[in-house]
Amino acid sequence: MATSAMAAESTNGSGANSAPAKNGDGHDAPGFKLKFATVCASNQNRSMEAHLRLSQAGYPVISFGTGSLVRLPGPTITQPNVYQFNKTSYDSMYRELDAKDSRLYTANGLLDMLERNRNIKWGPERWQDWPVGFPRLQTTGDKGSDGTESGIVDVVFTCEERCWDAVVDDLHNRGSPLNRPVHVFNVDIKDNREEALVGGRGILDLANSLNQLAIEERERAGATSFDAGGASGRARFDERVPEVLGEWQERWPNLPAIWTLAWF
Incomplete structure (x- = not known):
């Protein structure tokens, strides 16, 4: 891993010699916008940098930590x-x-x-205390709060594998009461300021890629079916996510990522 933000970004898809992004390297989120959550251990550094990047790009976003304190x-x-x-x-x-x-x-x-x-x-909010599906009306001052009022997201980004494990385990323990799919990615980011800056850029790029895919599949499935969040309306989107992740990983080789489809 590079030791400075400039060097790391050059390695991870934003340097002058990088190949053009295949499916989503822009700053502003065009068209349909997926809803995101960002998660690290203490909801302080990595998840908050990603939260800021996504909110600045116009995405609905909330953030959490998974630690006990x-x-x-x-x-x-x-x-x-x-x-x-x-x-x-x-x-x-x-x-x-x-x-x-x-x-x-x-x-x-x-x-x-x-x-x-x-x-x-x-x-800072704790993931395990989040009542999924309940209105988030008390957070109207948060950046990125517009669009998160329903207490539902489409994609979760964690920033460390133990946080990914905690999120996936918690979703399993909840028992899928809403029967709604959610994509959970881990983008492995070292917990320091420089790497958080790079990781935030990488997560925004992946969010743009996923949002572009969602635009395509929402048009194909129909807005009503896709927006309902059920498996039938999002089947093709769910199937194509690994393809998008693979292309993103080529652009950001020093940000190891894993993914799973889970359920709210």
Whole structure:
């Protein structure tokens, strides 16, 4: 993996020598827009960078963490800063760390990260606590909230394999009460600022590719059938997703990815 954002992006599909994208390298999302969720361990770095990228491109998007607690680096490896999901805002974390040691948390990038986060949404949410299918009316100030009011997404992007395992296991344990397919991808991203920037670009590219596929298959199946989210209306879309992933992986060889079709 490249050691800087510029070098890594050049390797992963956005450098001057890269081949043109085959199916979705634009910034703005055209036409029909799939709904996305982004997930990492603490809903702080990787999932929030991807959340920001997708929202800036006009996609409906929400984000989560899968850990038991939110953990941020502290003054030593044995003294992390620990917070609760769903109860602690990014703003309160920012103010607490700024008061504790502004120089340390500026130098290690935490204050910059939290400044970004508090301008995206209120605070970190835990995937396992998300009531799928229930209205998300309390999040109207979040970037990307428009279109997520129904509490349903079409695609989940995780940023680490253990997070992918947690999401897939949780979906299995829920028992598919809505009988609605959801595509779960893991794009493996190292948990640092530079790699999160690269990973966010890669996830946006994959989102654009999937959205273009959805436009094609929605026209074929009919908007009503496709939008209902059932297996019959999205069968061809589901079948073609591995093809899209394979083409994307050629453009982003240093972002290893895996995929499965799961159910809400």
